[in-house]
Amino acid sequence: MLGALQVKLVGIGLACLLALAVSTGKGAAQATDSEKEIERYREMISDPMSNPGFLNVDRGEALWKLARGTKNVSLEQCDLGEGAGKLDGAYAKLPRYFKDADKVMDVEQRLAWCMQNLQGLDTKDVFARRFGAPGRTSDMEDLVAFIANKSSGMKLATPVQHAKEQEMYAVGKAMFFRRGGTWDFACSTCHSEDGKRIRLQGLPNLSKPDKQVQETMGSWPTYRVSQSQVRTMQHRLWDCYRQMRWPSPDYLSDGLTALTVYLNKNAEGAQIQVPSIKR
């Protein structure tokens, strides 16, 4: 599935990324220099030779076409909201209400539904590998990278129309401001003011519709350099709940989808460019 050539190219890309990082550090004093670097970085994000996330896109495509499960069929007839097998622009409108499941689903919930119902696949192993690690790929991360990439260049337009979508939005908003746990944290503790940081880490304000939340939500899934993995919103929210000293949220639980609906609605109109690269 992965040509040796491709792996090598990604290797070169990574080397470029690191070299770029170093030169940016040096040139940080000069605004024009760093602007150029940012421009180069932007180009790199969408360049399959420089962004390791495109390995996941390729693997995801292969998984999409792979016949498996008791029904021995591929996912190609999976309906992500735009009709069976239609991928272009589907991710831009997720999460959304699905009539067949009578439920609002994010991309991963929907993929799981298709695996179980269309393919008759036992998803136990897929769920066990929900978060990839060195030497252990994640079907979900690969599939999401592939599917989301088919909405690159489009605008985020998560619908909040159906009564269940509206419920999700309202619940997501309430959960965003819900304080709890031994440190009294809510999402809003860290993400509802402009220009704040935790240690040296800048915190995007995600609580109101503007550029910050658009840049955030339009750039997931992302290849996280610090983890050497493509990560999805399911992973990001899991990691934030960890920082919040809350319990580990259940994978594919509706609360995470509700938060995603709220955040995506705030980010409406965001330019999607994925998989991106982040810290």
Add this chain to the structure above:
Amino acid sequence: MKIALIALSAALVVGAGAVSISAVSTAQQVSKAAPAVVDAYVEATFKGASDTWKGRIKQDETQRACSENKNELSTAEFQKVLAREKASVVFPADGKVIGNWKEGAKIAQNGRGGQFSDPPDTVGGGNCYACHQLSKAELSFGTMGPSLNEYGKIRRFREDEAKAAYAKIYNAQSVMPCSNMPRFGLTKALSEQQIKDVVSYLFDPESPVNK
């Protein structure tokens, strides 16, 4: 290398301009979710957690009031929370709030503890630097809270001020309802001794905070 990468991502946040702002239909009215509905979602989201963990996210009255009002309470509610949280503060039996500033420095730096990724026997810290500047020498500090540099010096190392700081750290909301600062003593995130050590970090004339 790591620093360079952080600089890169910081530059990106500032520089990324390829995003269009559309204020379109965000004003669309969606009614507020009923508290019972939200509770049910939260419960379902953490269904897989142990009972101990589930207990930790059962909201108390103060968390509930702050959540529902997005931290902005009416005057009456504000007074109610203030009185309740004030009553919760437990001072050391001997009235002494000073410990060891060197230990306090470690606690201020330490952000471990209380996360589901931490081993259960982890000795937790206060992670003060996540939100506050303290010693001038430490450059990696957050800005969610005010700078505490020279905190004791500015207060002339007074004992009543040190006591007030103990109360603040024990329960930040006993001073300021709905503060974003954790209630370290109330929730037992920090022990009595740890809070004393942190108070010393703020109030000892030898502490780097006051240099």
